[in-house]
Amino acid sequence: MQVIKNDQSLAEAIRVMENQQRAELSLLKAHFEFTIDNLNPVNIVKEKISEVVSSIGDTVTSESFKSKALKIGVGLASGFLTKKLVVGSSGGFFKKLLGMGVQAAVSGLVMKQMPTPEADHSNYRE
Secondary structure, eight states, X not given: OOOOOSHHHHHHHHHHHHHHHHHHHHHHHHHHHXXXXXXXXXXXXXXXXXXXXXXXXXXXXXXXXXXXHXXXXXXXXXXXXXXXXXXOSSOOHHHHHHHHXXXXXXXXXXXXXXXXXXXXXXXXXX
């Protein structure tokens, strides 16, 4: 801070402080508008939705997700087909119960026995 000795130095100090006040006020207004925009519920929801969509996109395109989805699909399809072979088009209560048990067993067995692509690549040497 400068030493004020006369009216001219007082006027200069006042001008400097008024300019500083205007600059700080414009900065404060800009920060206020930014804060209001970020705290707007619509913008918060939009941001969260875009984050979720982005993470879902990354998950779906990953190789491990594809291999797990294929493994589950093959397991469920084989279980369903086995149940159809055991029960047929019509069956009694016990036959349907047996079919559900066989379906669960075959689905689980196929999903456990089916190799994953990561396991297949670990055995190869370059």
